[in-house]
């Protein structure tokens with residue numbers, strides 16, 4: 189098709205699509221609001237926890253900023269060096285941990301020092317932060333004392349439960365140790381005092397339990413952990429509540445704060461909650477487009493995009509692919525069409541409960557399905573490492589309709605550790621999306637080649 193008539197056709201198509209999307213936007217299936225995006229951060233974090241069974245590798249150096257720059261930098265290569273109580277070491281080994289993770293190497297000696305040190309630590313999810321602070325809590329707790337001594341704040345009930353599970357596993361050789369969940373809906377009788385040694389909960393309920401209801405005596409807390417600080421501050425009110433709780437704790441209480449990211453707002457918050465901190469940072473591995481072959485295909489309609497996709501599948505062997513769509517509606521349509529063609533398709537959709545989403549990703553990861561169709565919001569922050577083919581059925585744009593370069597990079601980029609070659613195919617169906625594609629090319633200064641999916645020889649070539 190000549191470019192002009194293509195452009196004309198897609199303009200008409202786009203105008204029609206826009207009127208449809210206006211209807212979609214006002215319906216319950218509308219694109220996400222900022223508020224929902226914030227909730228998503230908690231969901232994302234939970235998803236990562238649910239599907240992760242191993243540590244995430246990272247070859248970046250750990251950056252350590254010690255409160256006392258004169259004290260020697262101490263790092264451990266084994267858990268024995270930490271002189272943990274025997275039942276704790278037993279717990280660590282029972283979890284299958286042989287040696288400390290990269291962040292644990294530096295964080296554990298600081299956290300277990302005498303006197304215990306305050307710490308702010310940032311590293312991407314899956315690098316062993318939870319295990320590290322659970323170890324710090326368990327090494328200080330006195331199971332014989334029947335009152336709360338360690339307090340851990342989590343942004344949501346579900347995240348609190350996940351941390352609780354780690355405490356239970358790691359602490360299983362402490363028979364007298366008990367754990368309480370300070371979460372909404374967990375009602376205690378007035379006047380009661382908690383006997384559990386570790387309390388984990390969400391800021392609102394913990395604050396009530398420490399102040400109004402007095403179930404916990406904050407003055408007896410020895411270790412205070414604030415987990416997922418970046419998710420925490422995204423939730424209305426959590427920041428203030430956390431600060432109010434922190435103010436009730438004794439001066440010598442150890443304060444620990446963990447976050448996967450470290451934007452300015454998190455850093456400011458961290459400094460308010462953790463006095464005299466040591467700071468540990470582990471940079472996320474940089475993703476690059478260097479090992480990726482990038483193409484675009486010109487289409488004039490959604491059906492043509494689908495046809496192009498079928499042609500790709502007909503010509504090359506694709507072990508596993510991830511396909512990104514802009515809306516849930518397109519994603520469900522595409523998944524249904526691909527199933528009709530006989531593909532084993534998994535659909536990741538925003539309506540699903542977080543556990544259902546985790547199950548879908550898990551199955552895909554295990555190779556039970558070969559194609560994963562998803563919207564961007566659903567898959568943000570989730571690494572499915574083995575995927576070598578990524579299709580942008582719709583290009584990633586932000587809410588103002590500008591190219592979302594960061595998402596583009598995250599969808600198709602590879603880090604050093606998965607430096608395998610990959611293939612990315614972008615479907616372009618309007619002047620507008622061509623413009624987005626051009627801006628993405630400019631941003632990364634990387635050429636995206638045109639691919640004619642009607643030409644089988646050409647497709648075969650790209651696979652080699």
Ligand SMILES: Nc1ncnc2c1ncn2[C@@H]1O[C@H](COP(=O)(O)OP(=O)(O)OP(=O)(O)O)[C@@H](O)[C@H]1O
Nearest residue numbers: 241242243285287288289313314315316317318319
């Ligand atoms: N030293 C270790 N050796 C082996 N596995 C470990 C070690 N430390 C943690 N793990 C495992 O690695 C995975 C990620 O650890 P963990 O949950 O502590 O990371 P995290 O940084 O807290 O992640 P998130 O931010 O998602 O909570 C878990 O399955 C955990 O059991």
